Amino acid sequence: MSSVSAAMPRSAAATARDATVRRFALSDAVFRAATRIAALLVLLILGGVAISLVAGAWPALSKFGAAFLVSQSWNPVTENFGALAPIYGTIVTAAISILIAVPIGIGIAIFLTELCPRPLRRPIGIAVELLAGIPSIIYGIWGLFIFAPFLQTTVQPFLINLFHGVPGLSGLFAGPPYGIGLLTSALILAIMVLPFITSITKDVFDTVPSVLKESAYGIGCTTWEVTRRVVIPYTRVGIMGGVMLGLGRALGETMAVTFVIGNAHRISASLFAPATTISATIANEFTEADGEIYTSSLIALGFLLFVITFLILALARTMLLRIEKRTGA
Amino acid sequence: MRHFLRTTAIAVAFASGAFVTAAVAADISGAGATFPYPIYAKWADAYKKETGIGLNYQSIGSGGGIKQIKAKTVTFGASDAPMKGEDLDANGLAQFPMVMGGIVPVVNLEGIEPGQLVLDGATLADIFAGKIANWNDAAIQKLNPDAKLPDMAIAVVHRSDGSGTTFNFSTFLAETSAEWKEKVGVNTALEWPVGIGAKGNEGVANNVAQTQGAIGYVEYAYAKQNKLTYTDLINKDGQKVEPTAASFSAAAANADWSSQPGYGVILANQPGAESWPMTAATWILVYKQPDDATATAEALKFFAWAYEKGGDMAAELDYVPMPESVVKSVEQMWAKDIVGSDGQPLYKGM
Numbered sequence: 001m002s003s004v005s006a007a008m009p010r011s012a013a014a015t016a017r018d019a020t021v022r023r024f025a026l027s028d029a030v031f032r033a034a035t036r037i038a039a040l041l042v043l044l045i046l047g048g049v050a051i052s053l054v055a056g057a058w059p060a061l062s063k064f065g066a067a068f069l070v071s072q073s074w075n076p077v078t079e080n081f082g083a084l085a086p087i088y089g090t091i092v093t094a095a096i097s098i099l100i101a102v103p104i105g106i107g108i109a110i111f112l113t114e115l116c117p118r119p120l121r122r123p124i125g126i127a128v129e130l131l132a133g134i135p136s137i138i139y140g141i142w143g144l145f146i147f148a149p150f151l152q153t154t155v156q157p158f159l160i161n162l163f164h165g166v167p168g169l170s171g172l173f174a175g176p177p178y179g180i181g182l183l184t185s186a187l188i189l190a191i192m193v194l195p196f197i198t199s200i201t202k203d204v205f206d207t208v209p210s211v212l213k214e215s216a217y218g219i220g221c222t223t224w225e226v227t228r229r230v231v232i233p234y235t236r237v238g239i240m241g242g243v244m245l246g247l248g249r250a251l252g253e254t255m256a257v258t259f260v261i262g263n264a265h266r267i268s269a270s271l272f273a274p275a276t277t278i279s280a281t282i283a284n285e286f287t288e289a290d291g292e293i294y295t296s297s298l299i300a301l302g303f304l305l306f307v308i309t310f311l312i313l314a315l316a317r318t319m320l321l322r323i324e325k326r327t328g329a
Numbered sequence: 330m331r332h333f334l335r336t337t338a339i340a341v342a343f344a345s346g347a348f349v350t351a352a353v354a355a356d357i358s359g360a361g362a363t364f365p366y367p368i369y370a371k372w373a374d375a376y377k378k379e380t381g382i383g384l385n386y387q388s389i390g391s392g393g394g395i396k397q398i399k400a401k402t403v404t405f406g407a408s409d410a411p412m413k414g415e416d417l418d419a420n421g422l423a424q425f426p427m428v429m430g431g432i433v434p435v436v437n438l439e440g441i442e443p444g445q446l447v448l449d450g451a452t453l454a455d456i457f458a459g460k461i462a463n464w465n466d467a468a469i470q471k472l473n474p475d476a477k478l479p480d481m482a483i484a485v486v487h488r489s490d491g492s493g494t495t496f497n498f499s500t501f502l503a504e505t506s507a508e509w510k511e512k513v514g515v516n517t518a519l520e521w522p523v524g525i526g527a528k529g530n531e532g533v534a535n536n537v538a539q540t541q542g543a544i545g546y547v548e549y550a551y552a553k554q555n556k557l558t559y560t561d562l563i564n565k566d567g568q569k570v571e572p573t574a575a576s577f578s579a580a581a582a583n584a585d586w587s588s589q590p591g592y593g594v595i596l597a598n599q600p601g602a603e604s605w606p607m608t609a610a611t612w613i614l615v616y617k618q619p620d621d622a623t624a625t626a627e628a629l630k631f632f633a634w635a636y637e638k639g640g641d642m643a644a645e646l647d648y649v650p651m652p653e654s655v656v657k658s659v660e661q662m663w664a665k666d667i668v669g670s671d672g673q674p675l676y677k678g679m
Contacts, residue, residue, distance in 0.1 A: 076491070077514035149539050176482040178525055178540060263489030263526030274525040280489075284528055288392035288491025288517055 057300035074265035081297035089275040094250035097189035105197030113205040132195035140259030152179030174270040183271040185261040193246035204238030254279040356383040361394020361407030406614040409493015414590030424591030425659040429649040431549040431577040432607040435557040449563035450505025459523035486545035489526025491518040497609040501597040550647040579603035622669035
């Protein structure tokens, strides 16, 4: 190679090198532009979705104003719509499901990374990830045909009797037991978001340097202390990411919830009562909605879900930032 | 794509001077009500075997069917709730009834057999309004002096999606209960005072089948297929009637179809000693002066065929065919009102 270039006139070698450099620069520029376009495309789509949602929701939002957010009425006959019941159902089911799924998901992740005998690791890990592969309609059908009757005949009567007469709790677990309702949806959602939280948590736990853990064990820490003081603080951001992903799924899940929530536009104190969520309402009613205000109210619900998801993500980000600042990481 | 194919096919047919070849014609496209979907599918299958022309019917619901025909994306729309005369005129649409069926109350009570209970409209309205909340309520017991009614909370199950079934059901309740008419009203979707919502007839059927003490309303075929306990009803003449094809047709026979524009007669609470009070028809919508005259002519041929030969198939699936007199009147309307761009009628008899 060097003998060839030495044989060529100096200027020719320089020209060839310049050409190569130019080619590289060009391909670099093309690559940069392509990635930038891809990133901008996401913003563009997001903006487009927001704009078309607002445009579609405008007739309802301008007619009902702020009352749309605080009214519980959902009356297609008089065309008087309010979003409070679906908002309540969406937030309560998602919150309960996260409350249940986070401890279990983190528990599974700790077991898999710290305690599990090697041969069991892969089977359990794969089983959890398979949960994520089950289509939501299957969860819905299973929830309606197997889980709801089970709750109706065993768990719900037990809880109603258990808390009967206990102030506060008796209202939360009041009958009659339908089997389907807020709690049933929350439980199904918990199962559905579990694999997201578990597999992300497991992956971030694996990133903790062995040196850190071994030093902690070396000074006599128990497994619990290592997990609590080393692993979890080290992976806080990753865990939060997993929880957010799960929460996003819980907020937007449609099919499974539609099957088991009872689809009633009411806010009840009892967790056993039928309720509705934003996505379930849209799925149920959109095809048959006639009249501009009805359709527009459903689109307004979709817009609200968009806003709620955005707010929760933003909240989580700022929370993380604050933790980072405090710990000086 | 289909349009392109059809255009090409027609062009080729013209070029070869063989326009009569039916085999090259495209499928008939329609969208709308879910209630008649099973019978439309069955008819389409038989029609395809006979003529080679298929039917592409999307059962997306009555509201969706009306939207699609207004947007002219389909040749015909189908709806369980009739369009009003002025809406039909404003959109240049013709409407006619295709087939009928019955809606029945279904219950889940241990020891109660199908047809053992009887209810009337006012009681049914009070149950669905939450005013009657227990099965041993005096109002239910009074209608069923011999029945052993349990001390059990009533779990009301209604539709969560908009539905022609709900429209017809609430029409009956509003006709028999002034309070229902004033507080809840009549529509394809309602603000239900109590109960749980389930999607589709099958959803209501499943929920009733699973919940002890439940009551719901479904198309008769769903009650039969799911072996649910239906109840008898007291009709407008004060007679106790069972839900059968005979009582559904009785309600239709007494209806005055010419009284409403577009045959938009609601069959709920019709007079007649034998009439089932929750009978419902389902309608077809087509343009009076369609852009695509060929497609509409094909669709009318299919409907005429279904009127003439589809009766037995309808009965097999527990639907009720339209009476002879109505079919004749509809076909006369086609020949008069539905015309091509040249002003010639598109329907020329079978």
